[in-house]
Amino acid sequence: MAQEMTGNENIGKEELARRPIRSFVLRQGRLTHAQQRALDELMPVFGVPYAPVILDLDSLFGREGSPKVLEIGFGMGDSTAKIAQSQPECDFIGVEVHTPGVGSLLKQIGELQLNNLRIIQHDAVEVLQHMIADASLDGVHIFFPDPWHKKRHHKRRLIQAAFVKLLCSKMKAGAYLHVATDWQEYAEWVLDILQQEPLLENTAQSYAPKPDYRPLTKFENRGIKLGHGVWDIIFRRK
Ligand SMILES: C[S@@+](CC[C@H](N)C(=O)[O-])C[C@H]1O[C@@H](n2cnc3c(N)ncnc32)[C@H](O)[C@@H]1O
Structure with a gap:
């Protein structure tokens, strides 16, 4: 995952000048038949169309008081599906812009019959x-x-001071923010920004041990064998 997306050439210079800086570049990804079928059949059930209207999360999941966890940039959704399956008492909102990833997670939602996961395909x-x-x-x-x-x-990095302030405003007191990265310099960047946010406190001295709920990805496993590191950073909202 420490692989840079180089899709800037897809964006016209004028468009770049006009639009705000974003943390992603939309690429045309190829969809498998299974992903397309999941998008057609399951997006109407588990997808939440983007609209500038505040969601009532309890009614979205049809239950009150369950913990609500937001995941940003779930990629192909493998970790997302595993976490939702292992924590049926929590409700998860996954946000991703990449269509094959959305199709992939919808497919897993169908296979695992997950009722505690909804998807928003948007920034x-x-x-x-x-x-x-x-x-x-x-x-x-x-x-x-x-x-x-x-x-x-x-x-373009997602984690910036202003973004962290926005996150804090949406988190309850005591809520956690968990960032994991395999790029040491980005880990230092994230740690530094989170430490500077007065509404957050670190749950560890610096980096946190990997919590059991975050599954090891295939990619990560391969990286660990090659001696590459992964850094978990977990802060709590005061
Ligand atoms: C390097 S991938 C990691 C995917 C996944 N979390 C994993 O561990 O395999 C980062 C993902 O974040 C998504 N992303 C980046 N910025 C985003 C944004 N502002 N809103 C939604 N998704 C975003 C990208 O589309 C990409 O799929």
């Missing part, structure tokens, strides 16, 4: 701003966000 910044009520989240997962290695691309 997570706008979802947070316009769809998530203040102080409504019990947890936030951001696993392997695009590291945007090059210095001139650092402004």
Whole structure:
């Protein structure tokens, strides 16, 4: 995952100048038949269309008081599905822009019959701003966000001070924010930004041990065998 997306050439210079800086570049991904079928059949059931209207999360999941966890950038959704399956008492909202990933997670929702997971296919910044009520989240997962290695691309990194402030406003007191990355320099960047946010406190001295609920991805397993590191950073909302 410490692989930089190089799709900038897909965006016209004018468009780049006009639009706000985003943490992703939309690429045309190929869909498998199974992903397409899942999109056709399950998106109407488990997808929440983007609209600038605050969601009532209890009615979205049809139950009151269950912990609500938001995941940003779930990729192909393998960890998301495993976590939702292992924590049936929690409700999960996964946000991702990449269509094959959305299809992949919908397919897993169907196979595993997960009722505690909903998907929003849209920019997570706008979802947070316009769809998530203040102080409504019990947890936030951001696993392997695009590291945007090059210095001139650092402004595209999802984790920025203003974004963290936005997240804090949506988190309940005591809620957790869990970021994992395999890029050491991004880990240091994240740790530094989270430490500077007065509404957050670190749950560890610096990096946290990997909690059991975050599954080891195939990619991560391979990396560990090659001696590569993964850093978990877990802060709590005061
Ligand atoms: C490197 S991938 C990691 C995927 C997954 N979390 C994993 O661990 O395999 C980062 C993902 O974040 C998504 N992403 C980046 N910025 C986003 C945003 N602002 N809103 C929604 N998704 C975003 C990208 O589309 C990409 O799929």
